[in-house]
Amino acid sequence: MKKKLVWFRNDLRIHDNTALYHACQYSIDQVxxxxxxxxxxxxxxxxxxxxxxxxxxxxxxxxxxxxxxNIPFYHLQSTDFKQSIYDLNFFCIKHKINYIFYNYQYEINEYNRDVFIKKYFLEQKIIVQGFHDNILIPTKFIYTKNNKPYKKFSSFKKKAIEILCNNIPKCFPTPIKRILLKYHLFNHTEFKKYKINFNINLFPPGEKAAQNRLEDFFNNKIHDYTIKRNFPFLNHTSILSPYLSIGIISLRYCLNILSKRYDNIFNITFLSSWLNEIIWREFYYHLLIGYPLLGKLQSVNSWEKNIIWDNNINYFHAWTQGKTGFPIIDASMRQLKDIGWIHNRLRMITSNFLVKNLLIDWRKGEKYFMSQLIDGDFALNNGGWQWASSIGSDATPYIRIFNPYRQSKKFDKSGHFIRQFIPELKYIPDAHIHNPHTWEDINKITLDYPKPIVDFHENRKKTLLVFKQAKYKFIFK
Structure with a gap:
């Protein structure tokens, strides 16, 4: 009889868990x-x-x-990754573990930890088995002709769809019940200070809750997702990201459930936008695996180092507090602070505003988002910020600068979302909700809402010049 340990990380589920499934192959083994x-x-x-x-x-x-x-669940608290290796070793010695199973993590610190662990436990004569569980396609199957990761999303997407059309990865079943072991009570005393610091009605915990949310999305939203997905006040996205970020549900499960409803899912028009988001997620993970420097908050575009940021601390504080004087920006940032989640369109608008309108280093915004998000995922957050900053792998040849007024009018025309999070603007007419200070001037009153901290048009010109100079210095250095 072998003693096997499943080390859970960002894969907190029992269904379609690659490491758990492989550890439980033989019923006589203790897990x-x-x-x-x-x-x-x-x-x-x-x-x-x-x-x-x-x-x-x-x-x-x-x-x-x-x-x-009948699988006993233990919890250990370590200060950091380095200490966790030695705590893990002590646990294995105490319980006479022969095998360790886990699913890979791809961030640079986690990757380096796992490389060290394999060498370390080999010396202890403990076999370590890692699995790709958080990506749909192993990296070796989606390289360019030069055997390198794709940098352009369009090229990656074409190859990914080609692979997935032929073979959507199957889900691993839930393991069967084990031979009864001595019951162990999970030690959660260290987590007491973290109890219910999120909206449990918006994000009910558990694998079943995630599966129900997926079912609701497929039943009630996916048919017109393409049409309604960009409007934050409609609540028409899946909101699965918190569950995906810590592995309460897997992408394989999502695609398999969808495939049971429809044949040839990649050839159905109304499914394309949602599947596109799935492939973006895959793309950002493959970039992180292929270019470890991303884990060090660097860009694959070297010219980015030449950008001279303003990094105005007052502007940054106004942005974090939702007090920039731009309603769509402020409503989004207040929602982020309130519930720890915002719509993807709003993530793009707010991040683009910080970098392109305020000329603040994208790393500061990336870090702030992570400090607030309930669905914080390094690969996706980093990839999204680099995309919005026009310095990432899939950057366009031009500098994309969103006009916050136009974005506001386009995606929150009547101001429903804005009013929800900025009560100071509750009674502003629809015609002025996106730029309330015009209404303020007309009526000769003073709103309890800040004026815009920058002139959008002037700062746009400045940003274009700064980015142009950064590229010029790189080309002619």
């Missing part, structure tokens, strides 16, 4: 489960309190699911 929290590492990575609290609630749910399988 243990472990989660290791690393508060110091979380702090260094700017993980939000809401996300930590969400993790905790899902660990309690996972504990019950594993108990039903």
């Amino acid at each position: 243990f489960a472990l989660f290791m929290s690393t508060p110091k590492q979380w702090l260094n990575h700017s993980v939000s309190i809401k996300k930590i609290s969400f993790i905790y609630q899902n660990l309690l749910y996972l504990q019950n699911e594993l108990n039903n399988l």
